[in-house]
Amino acid sequence: MDIKTPLRQFVLTELVYCDDINNFGDTEDLLEAGMDSMGIMRLIMFAEREFKVTLPDTEVEPDSVRSINALVGWIEEHKK
Amino acid sequence: MIDRTALSDNPFRRLNPSDQVLLAIDHEIRNDGNAGSNCGFALELEGELDLVAFQQSLIDLQTHFPSLSSRLEQRGKTFGWQRIDEAIPFYQHTARGDKSSEADDQHQTLLSIINKAEPIKTAAPLDFHLIKGSQCNILLLRWLHPLLDARGAKLLFDYLLSNNRSRYTGKDISLVEQRLYHWSWWERLKIAWLGRQYNNQIDALNSDLPTAGSVGKQQLQCINQYFNAEQTSLIMAKATETVGMGYKSLYFIGCLMRALRTAGMAVENDAICVPYAFNLRQPNAPVPVLGNHVSILFSQAPHAVIDNRESLFKHLCKQYAQTIRRGLDYSFLPWMWVGRWMSLEKYGSILRQQKSGGERGSVWFSDIGEMRFSSEQFFGARITGVRHLCLLTSPPSFAVLFGQFQGKLSIAYNFLQPDISNEWVNKVDSALQHELLDTKDDLTN
Incomplete structure (x- = not known):
């Protein structure tokens, strides 16, 4: 199942703003781009619902949510 | 269906559902005998503000967002902002006292602006005040909460600081309604x-x-604590x-x-x-x-x-x-x-x-x-702090x-x-x- 496409769509239309979605890199810093603590929780709920995973609150660390690629890695870790 | 009166070329901009919450709260505050839901977002500035450039920017601001110059109007059960096309009010004040009491006088001036009562239907929904002092100048944006939220007030400062003002165009619709109609x-x-x-x-x-x-x-009184x-x-x-x-x-x-x-x-x-x-x-x-x-x-x-x-x-x-x-x-x-x-x-x-x-x-x-601004400089003065005020x-x-x-x-x-x-x-x-x-x-x- 493709995780990155729906995740990118959700993050870049709901949680952070960028002038051109297509130009936002998968390694760009989401926290620098403005993702706040409420956004992080919203993201976790989205991932749990869409990808049928459980993402423990205790694992919410900068390294897990820093970029689209980091998020994909974190979700895939819990899909195993 | 999304409210088309929200689009900026219409001289009457209907309050969206979230604005209406703040209008009801404004009404409650006035019923308590107070001035209404006045809010303040102030920049503390070090150095002289380039007044000519700033005032020119206010003209541009009003041209870009015409409903900033408006009055609250009721049409049946509907409330909205009716454009009046007057300049956005800008007032200048000078703090009194010596250096030790000047900051206190600036603070009191700030509070008196927020506490000033005016009927909502004749009040300007937004104005700017420069409170001059020898140590620090304070630039206050005062607004009525039904007009915009605190994030919007910050965006107005961003707009004034921006080299690319066309970014602040479009999507002039209610996000609450957008979600509801989805x-x-x-x-x-x-x-x-x-x-x-x-x-x-x-x-x-x-x-x-x-x-x-x-x-x-x-x-309203305000005490600020800084870490x-x-x-x-x-x-x-x-x-x-x-x-x-x-x-x-x-x-x-x-x-x-x-x-x-x-x-x-x-x-x-x-x-x-x-x-x-x-x-x-x-x-x-x-x-x-x-x-x-x-x-x-x-x-x-x-x-x-x-x-x-x-x-x-x-x-x-x-x-x-x-x-x-x-x-x-x-x-x-x-x-x-x-x-x-x-x-x-x-x-x-x-x-x-x-x-x-x-x-x-x-x-x-x-x-x-x-709070991040694109520049530390605001029309020639350095931003050294921000203050937030709200009547309640x-x-x-x-x-x-x-x-x-x-x-x-x-x-x-x-x-x-x-x-x-x-x-x-x-x-x-x-x-x-x-x-x-x-x-x-x-x-x-």
Whole structure:
């Protein structure tokens, strides 16, 4: 199942703003781009619902949510 | 269908459902005998402001956002901003006194602007004030809350600072309505039902209040507390350690609840209830600028839970996660839509009062977050600080606004006098500092 496409769509239309979605890199810093603590929780709920995973609150660390690629890695870790 | 009167070429811009909430609150504040929902966002500036360039920018601002120059008008049951095409008012004041008393005079001037009462239908919804001093200048943006929310006020400053003002064009629509119209009627009903459940759940416990509330005129006062960079980084580390990255605002709320318990509440019931706005805008998005785009969330904890620091933060995190998981964060949107057709009196009482008749919110709270501007220079002057002010209802008569600027945490205590005394606010402040820095023992110990 493709995780990155729906995740990118959700993050870049709901949680952070960028002038051109297509130009936002998968390694760009989401926290620098403005993702706040409420956004992080919203993201976790989205991932749990869409990808049928459980993402423990205790694992919410900068390294897990820093970029689209980091998020994909974190979700895939819990899909195993 | 999205409200087309919201588009900027129409001289009448109808209030969106979120604006209407703030209009009802404005009505409640005026009914309490106070000036209405005046808000203030001020920049502290070092150095001379280039007045010619600034005033030219205000002309551009009004051309770009014509409804900033308007008056509130009622057409049947509909309220909206009717354009009047006059210049955005800009006033200059000069602080009196010597260097030691000048800052106090500037502060008092700031408060007198926010406390100034004008009928809502004739008042300018937004104006600028420059309060000059020999040490520091203060530039205040004062606005009526139904016109725009705090994020929008920040965007107006961003616009003035921007080299690319065309970014702030388009999407002049209500994000609340956009989301509502995305749902089918059946979904709206289902979500409204969730909202009713959420409200019932909050109203099961009666809220503590810092004042019983008094009849008669109150004056807004404001005390600002600033933390240095070292203290701020310690507090943020404590927040991450205590509640994790996803719940940082809850750290402030939990610490505030405990500080209120330490200072003592005038009316003690079952729990402390903290309502706060949840902004539907994407962080850092340049549009929409005008209008309010917020829904409401609640953090609530009974006394026994508050009195144990560890259990309090676990409770708040769990409560918040459940709220988001159940979709309760959007559950008031359908009710806000219905609210547009209610009288302001009825709507105001529904927004404020619990089923038992008491005030729902124990304190107003906001975590404005890190304020970043594209430049440290504002028309030739250096931005050295920011201040936030808001008039509020009585009760609760007490608002605590957290923010960060240049890596330093600030707290603005906004409160109504004589309902709330300086001494009590100082007690809250002292306890809150201990809680934030985690230097205070458990209340039960």
